[in-house]
Amino acid sequence: HKVTNIQYQLVERRGNGDAESVDLQGQVGQMHRSTYTTCDPSQPIWRVRAPEIDVDNEEGFGTARNAVLQIGKVPVLYFPWFKFPIDDRRQTGLLFPQFGLSGRNGFDYLQPIYLNLAPNYDATLLPRYMSKRGFMFGTEFRYLYDGGRGEITGNYLPNDKLRDKDRGSVFYSGYHNVNTYWQARSSISWVSDTRYVEDFTSRINGMGSASSLQSTVGIYGTGETWTAGLMADRWQLTDYTLDEQALPYNRQPRAYFTWEKPLGIFEAGLYAEAVHFTHDDSYQVNFIQNADNNNRNGDEYVRTNIRNKQYGSGSRLDVKPYISMPLSGAAWFVTPTVAWRYTAYQLDSTLANTAPLTGDRSPTRSLPIASLDAGLYFDRETSLFGTNYLNTLEPRMYYLYVPYRDQDDLPVFDTRPFTFSYGQLFRDTRYTGADRQNDANQLTLAVTSRWLRQDDGREKLSLSAGQILYFSDSLVTINNSNNSAAGSEQTVDQGKSAWVADANYMVNDRWSMGATYQWNPNSRKEDLASLRTRYLLNNDGIINLAYRYRRNLIDNSDQLKQADFSFLYPISPSWSAVGRYYYSLLDRKPLEIIGGVQWDSCCLAVRGLVRRFVRNRDGEMDNSIQLEFVLKGLSSFGQNTDRTLRRAILGYYRDDLYLVPPSNTTTNPDDYDPNLIP
Template identity: 65%
Template sequence: MRRALRLLPLPLSIAICLPAMADDKPVNWGLCPATEVLPAFSEAPQADKAAAAARDQLPTDIEGNELSGTSTVPQYQGNVILKRGDQFMGTDNLRIDTETGNYIAEGNVRYSDSSIRMVAERAEGNQESDSHKISNIQYQLVSRRGNGGAESIDLQGSIGQMHQSTYTTCDPSQPVWKLVAPQIEVDNEEGFGTARNAVLHIGKVPVLYAPWFKFPIDDRRQTGLLYPKLSLSGRNGFDYAQPIYFNLAPNYDDTLTPRWMSKRGLLLDNEFRYLYPGGKGQLDTTYMANDSLRDRDRGKVEFRGYHNLDRHWQARANLAWVSDERYVEDFANRLYGITSSNLSSTAGLYGTGRSWTAGLMADHWQLTDYTLTERALPYSRQPRLFGTWEESFGNWLEAGIYAEAVRFTHDDVHGKRIDADGEYVRNGVVTEMPGGSRLDIKPYVSMPLAGAAWYITPTLAWRYTAYDLERGLADDIRRKQLVAAGINPNTATPEQLRGNVSPTRHMPITSIDMGLFFDRETTLDGKSYLHTLEPRLFYLNTPYRDQSELPLFDTRAFTFSWGQLFRDSRYTGADRQNDANQLTAALTTRLIRQADGREKLSASIGQITYFDDARVTLNPSDPVVHEGKSAWVADMNWAVTDRWTLGTSYQWNPKFRKEDLASLRARYLFPEDGVINLNYRYRRNPSNGADQLKQVDFSFLYPINPRWSVVGRYYYSLLEADRKPLEIIGGVQWDSCCLAVRALARRYVKNREGDMNNSFQVEFVLKGLSSVGQDTDRTLRRAILGYNRDDLYLVPPANIEANDDDYDPNLIP
């Protein structure tokens, strides 16, 4: 009798044929009624994955109220039940011909397993030929939402054909959307289905017709069309992208996306991915013939990948190239595309161990700001060899070393002028940019001493830096020295103009970092808190060395902040090491709720006292840091309630008696969903007192009711010279049990001239199937922090990511 069970798994084809294209994005089913389309059958066994995996090795149990017929053709009548593992089949009548293999099940046919529940009017077929026909079917998915039906299904082995089948994730009483296909052919062995004349209905209105499409019915990837993306904007016009997926092999695939922009033309975008046990990679290529926006061919090539050589070493590359200096701006849809001025490519070999890191790499920079020349690009490192090592010797001694050897090169600078159309074009003037080599070594030793409520860590480091410069660069540096000394280079002697091609610098760096921890228990509003007080002192002493002969390859001044109070250098890179005789005094206090460890309040304040003038500067003509006090640095975060949070950062400069920086952050979380963000940012140039940045940023997701919500962002620059909006978003969202619709209108700065672009995006999210339209979720998550609640517990992605090979020799552990 086990052979009769062969029909049981076959109706699964109905369940997997249409919902196979379901989106991976998590959706909200909170508006769905609690009732099930097909309640669980009381006679069915417990459905679980373990039982499903073992079903083929288990026997079939058959029972019924009556058994008649003959031994050759037994007939079961009255509440006939068949069970095997997680599978259950029930019917009123079951007749089986054991010699021919024919069977007929009719009357209240019911089937369920761990993934589907189904009812049908009749099932018949032949076990020997593995052919079956099931009539008048209704089904409900168990492992994921979805239900539907079919007039009939014909099965021949692994091949199935369904007629007049439907699929939806809505309640049948309210079918907001439904996919209808008169004919679907399913090949379970190959893992794909083919639908003909399929129509997507929203309500009673057909909105999408597909005369033919092929789709996967299991986890195996299949070649075919993906859902299109549509949008409308002032720059691109009507924008339609149609991804085409190619399943080339189990470990690599390709997605080709033709994209038509009515105001610009046809663009081809291709994504090739590969994966193997030792690594993976992705190659993205884009080509657009005769972009009407710039009247030229455009393109981009980008590769990201890695290969693991062994447990310690990895080869890694991140390469990128664009066809022109306006490509990033013209194809970006956010402010980063406007502010980005270069594109980097990096490749190298990287290693790491318990107490060491090392690497050999090279990089190159490409200009992506048409208003600049190549002089604005960083020096390329071709190649760069670096390594770090640190080790503990007992409980009281640590030692380590940072080392780097690098060759700096730079592209020649092409001069530019503005033509009659206001465009920047090359004027034929080429200036060479000489480079050089640098060796930087920084060993250190420290003694970390600590108790239950205190710590003190004295550290002694020695830094040695040597250069081998090209003659042109050394002479340029010498000219700057003469100008800073008040000597006219045009009247200087040849000996005075000759720069040092092998400058060096060596100096000790001494620091002492110490702190205390005080805490007490206190009560506020009837709740118990732990109140801490954490004073900290950081003393730094570094002697003065004249570094005006040293070049500036990769070094700039850090933006003054809380972290800068405890660093041993004001500069990134090794080209400058500031002299210092200074003491940082800082104080932090916290209120920590005892019940759950939540931080109710954290506040910090600190300042550097300079006992001597710090004379080392980036350029000889730059002002020195004079003896006295730095700006006060303060930072506070306060959880007013579990929903209201406030934060502020503030820097008060006693020299100018005004703030260098001020920012205010406020956030309110609605009970179920929704958020309001308000941010104000101000920064002043401390050297000349000019305003650098002054912005307000207001964003929100406001739920009007469980179905309707509004979203928006108003991002505005308050600078007098540039008072204008940077990005404005307004939109509405409608949600139901099985369908969500988002419509957004967006106005944002599209280029460096400050011109504005308008766009309109609409997305239909068919829950349990996919989404049609533009990816509005990506736009809203970027613009509204907290649009997805999980984002609040992650560090927001930076516009510019740090390279994996970066290390900081200026931060002593």
């Protein structure tokens, strides 16, 4: 059956086009002198034009031969053979390529090849060519079933021309639902060397910071009144300027259990954790400059196999039962809490005899913790500039008493001081882990006031301020521990803490401002300052401006002083400009500069970026050019600019402004902290 001079519209996709004639034979048809696009038929911004397009409705794809991709009326790409979907079914074939240009890798071209192996698993081959390094071979395998899913990615670069060695990586993440209460999860990351993350960061999907990668395997459970888990993890160094002493201890294994339940007017709870810690030996790093100092391609750092330190290993048991009596009314609350914390260690001889530890292989610590949290709530109706508000005044008091216990004979495995903040005013410890429990005889006094718009409940202004009054010196510190990576902290003397203040102001529905400030009455200097403002433009545009300052509390020097400006500025309904200027005032150099333009329509988006950024801890700069074409409803090719812009410009996707990060709303079983228990 033959039909001439037709226009067609796909039912399950937004694709449409025209053809001079169509030969139909059941579910299979052949279109002659035809076009295909996902744009408005009256104004196709792009289209694929081909002498013949075979359409197979039974298999769900179309095949074009000698096809030409046109942007407007300009041909930009020729395809001798081109296969595309006409419904939502997956098909084996070539995906659109990704390409870019950078000083690190030169011309960079990635050609994904998709393999539709089965309905519940597939694979993608990832051959990649970098003009400065050579060919990299990669693959990605994904699987899905009723009880779980997973993904594994591997890359291998034989004989990197810049490093003169084989390089590679493996990343895996997945989970399996054992039953209603238990889930097994794993996240595994491995790279061949300490420069891999720096050189190939755009393809890194692993976990961890810029200096390390974490691999974790575990099983986790959650019930109505309890949580539990059994896991193990390992850290790998990924920063060539550091040695293994910068890595956290491995937890092999770690088991934890928490329980919390109301008992009449009381609330009882328990936290228990048992961990065995290990650490890779530290090796000395020799810094050897190349003979040609201008040569940035070769290794400037050579690792020598000279053992610098043996860390040893040890186990720790931490148990913290508590009971509280939460009392509250319409305008007040009082919550007294009593807890007992017992911590015991079993250390090997290497660790037990590491200075400043005393040689005791089985040290313990046991102490009570008592706190009283109380607050009031006042409100009144008021009016400002013709708008009705509900104005609140919320004073809060938090008293904490913990007796002193000498903890110099306890090792430091995973404990660091919390960054001092408004939330820290109401915690029962200064530390993130169980290796230290500070002594305390202190009282927090704080107050918050809010102005809430009565017609919609939105917060117009909020002001919070607080300070801790120390009635005695706090003698416990993390200083002089066995773990140099734990850092050091300023001792806490009798007197007053820094004033902590937070403020947020919504000028109007588009413009908001915020500030955080810490003033230390002892040094008569600011410890921290942060200013930020955001303006929402029409057509999803945004402007961000921020300033951040932090003082080093140990030597009173400036630790951080940065300015950050970013924007998405709509020039017209289709055109917009993007950019970021992130500058270190201390180093007097930019940390990242991004400039670009993007054109977006109903069926096509084009983004072009130029980026200059700090590539490593040494402060070396790198340049890159990113270009991406998105044929909506078909595919995209070029380099992924979306990830770069979403990270650099807060609010690039407007919905990101209203999402609370998962870490702030749910507990990560791998990092459960007993110190956050009331």
